[in-house]
Amino acid sequence: MSLPVVDLLVIAGYLLGVFGLGCWFVQRSRTTSGFMAAGGRLPGWAVGLSIFGTYLFSNTFLEVPGKAYGTNWNAFAFSLSLPLAAWIAVRWFVLLHRNSGSISAYDHLEKRFGPWARTYGLACYVLIQLVRVGAILFAVSLVLSTLTGWSHTTIIIAAGALVTIYTALGSIEAVIWTDVVQSIVLTTGAAILLLLMLFDMPEGPGQAVRVAAANDKFSLGSFSFYLTVSTFLVPLLYGLFENGKNFGIGRSYVQRYHASPSTKQAARSVWMGAMLYLPISAAFFAVGLIAYSYYQSHPELLVQVEAQVAQRAVDAGEAAPVMTDTAVGDSVLPEFIVYGLPVNATGLLIAAIFAAAMSSIDTPRNSSATVTLLDIYKRYLKPDCGEHESMAALHMSTAGMGAAGVAVALALIGTESVLDAWWTLSGIFSGALLGIFLLGVVSQRASRTAGLIGVGAGLLMILWLSLPRLENTSIVSLSASLRNPLHEHMTIVVGVLTVVLVGLAASGLTTKNSAPI
Known part of the structure; x- marks a missing residue:
């Protein structure tokens, strides 16, 4: 027009x-x-x-x-x-x-x-x-x-x-x-x-x-x-x-x-x-x-x-x-x-x-x-x-x-489908980033090693939770038994909590290198 x-x-x-x-x-x-x-x-x-x-x-x-x-x-x-x-x-x-x-x-x-x-x-x-x-x-x-x-x-x-x-x-x-x-x-x-x-x-x-x-x-x-x-x-x-x-x-x-x-x-x-x-x-x-x-x-x-x-x-x-x-x-x-x-x-x-x-x-x-x-x-x-x-x-x-x-x-x-795939992948990494930040805020005892363990666990959790969306972009193909049952908006919630909780648990097993906030 x-x-x-x-x-x-x-x-x-x-x-x-x-x-x-x-x-x-x-x-x-x-x-x-x-x-x-x-x-x-x-x-x-x-x-x-x-x-x-x-x-x-x-x-x-x-x-x-x-x-x-x-x-x-x-x-x-x-x-x-x-x-x-x-x-x-x-x-x-x-x-x-x-x-x-x-x-x-x-x-x-x-x-x-x-x-x-x-x-x-x-x-x-x-x-x-x-x-x-x-x-x-x-x-x-x-x-x-x-x-x-x-x-x-x-x-x-x-x-x-x-x-x-x-x-x-x-x-x-x-x-x-x-x-x-x-x-x-x-x-x-x-x-x-x-x-x-x-x-x-x-x-x-x-x-x-x-x-x-x-x-x-x-x-x-x-x-x-x-x-x-x-x-x-x-x-x-x-x-x-x-x-x-x-x-x-x-x-x-x-x-x-x-x-x-x-x-x-x-x-x-x-x-x-x-x-x-x-x-x-x-x-x-x-x-x-x-x-x-x-x-x-x-x-x-x-x-x-x-x-x-x-x-x-x-x-x-x-x-x-x-x-x-x-x-x-x-x-x-x-x-x-x-x-x-x-x-x-x-x-x-x-x-x-x-x-x-x-x-x-x-x-x-x-x-x-x-x-x-x-x-x-x-x-x-x-x-x-x-x-x-x-x-x-x-x-x-x-x-x-x-x-x-x-x-x-x-x-x-x-090529809009490429964008959908990228947003899914970027959400995987940014969710874990919020988790490590919150871990440092809620616990002065969380060590560097504990933080790394927490991020690793969070990334794996968020990746699994994101698999259905990756499947929609033809990156992966899943069997029904592997699909995440939660709504996709719960990915960041569960992922961040995983980083924090695993990090806190790992803090009890690690010492040193813990700098106070």
């Missing part, structure tokens, strides 16, 4: 504004401290909005409404885990990282368990973030190509170059302040969608609630204690451990703790990010729920969406899917943005999707550059490098991460 000139101007104006804002901070990023932690001068509320913006990446904008459309509110239990995860982070993680004396999250792991732990941590982070950036660029290209008619390659290269340049020039301060703007734009976009669909219901806004309720769309899932299906408890536990991983060992989060002027401000930023996301997450679920009612009340529009879904499958050389709610859920919102919005609003919503994508890409690039300098260059190559050389390493690694992310996104065009 061809966008109206007004919409194109809105998109261009927004992108230029964000780029200019990022470049505004170039004068404050001429030192390593300014580049990596903004000199510790950013207010807690801005850091909190940045944390909030990181959660609201492009998949939240599109996948959450699609999930609510196709199923119900069961996945909202993930969001409900955030307050408890934030409390744990404020109670232990923020203080631990602020008192460590290092911006590196993995310096603590080396002090606690030895060089192997640091190397393991940084390798997991860099590889996961590399593919994460590529995956986000690829996902955004899929959506924006549908909305604008632009090619995937053009969108990926343009978005990747834009974010890389302002991140390299403006540092973490540029990242955080642009995240503030982008989180506001994204929230505004969600509100526009919500209101437009609500007031376009044939019988008024109340009809949206009635239709959704009649089809059990408000359900949070079963409140039983079964862990083999997605009961309410499963996404709640998954969210607690996944959010704990972000707050505890997520390099971009640890970097934000140091960007705040005090531990108190850093703690406030965690609470602000978590508590803002809770109602906004509910709003995105509401968007999906109302979209369901909207298309049920406009069957002629639903037929158009189904035709578009079928055509895309044919274009990709696949069989047209059975048109269930789940099959069309991810497509209803893009189709509504294209055909259901007035001029100007379409441009703003596309800008909001760009905002979500950039908010998810700029932080990994800055934090990966920090990891490259502190955990690789200074740790293994040149510990005594000066300020000028350090800044050169930060800029080069930012550019390198940007180029690599674009390359990954381009490579994913037409």
Whole structure:
């Protein structure tokens, strides 16, 4: 399709504004401290909005409404885990990282368990973030190509170059302040969608609630204690451990703790990010729920969406899917943005999707550059490098991460199954990383050997739990007796607990080399 000139101007104006804002901070990023932690001068509320913006990446904008459309509110239990995860982070993680004396999250792991732990941590982070950036660029290209008619390659290269340049020039301060703007734009976009669909219901806004309720769309899932299906408890536990991983060992989060002027401000930023996301997450679920009612009340529009879904499958050389709610859920919102919005609003919503994508890409690039300098260059190559050389390493690694992310996104065009396999494998390693971090937090007696034993046991457990997903990507083939009976979201829960419990047990059999926290 061809966008109206007004919409194109809105998109261009927004992108230029964000780029200019990022470049505004170039004068404050001429030192390593300014580049990596903004000199510790950013207010807690801005850091909190940045944390909030990181959660609201492009998949939240599109996948959450699609999930609510196709199923119900069961996945909202993930969001409900955030307050408890934030409390744990404020109670232990923020203080631990602020008192460590290092911006590196993995310096603590080396002090606690030895060089192997640091190397393991940084390798997991860099590889996961590399593919994460590529995956986000690829996902955004899929959506924006549908909305604008632009090619995937053009969108990926343009978005990747834009974010890389302002991140390299403006540092973490540029990242955080642009995240503030982008989180506001994204929230505004969600509100526009919500209101437009609500007031376009044939019988008024109340009809949206009635239709959704009649089809059990408000359900949070079963409140039983079964862990083999997605009961309410499963996404709640998954969210607690996944959010704990972000707050505890997520390099971009640890970097934000140091960007705040005090531990108190850093703690406030965690609470602000978590508590803002809770109602906004509910709003995105509401968007999906109302979209369901909207298309049920406009069957002629639903037929158009189904035709578009079928055509895309044919274009990709696949069989047209059975048109269930789940099959069309991810497509209803893009189709509504294209055909259901007035001029100007379409441009703003596309800008909001760009905002979500950039908010998810700029932080990994800055934090990966920090990891490259502190955990690789200074740790293994040149510990005594000066300020000028350090800044050169930060800029080069930012550019390198940007180029690599674009390359990954381009490579994913037409090969989505590769991405599924990678996310499964990366989950195996990152789950064990959270386990070793928690082991060091809960036990001062855990030795280096115990930590290594715990990680080994955790990796084996997570690998076994992940086998069904690997089977889906044709990497392995399993007999029924070997399949993990638990829901896939329980993988990180069981894996982390395995690392901690085995590590604690091994601590009773090993001595020495145990450094207190």
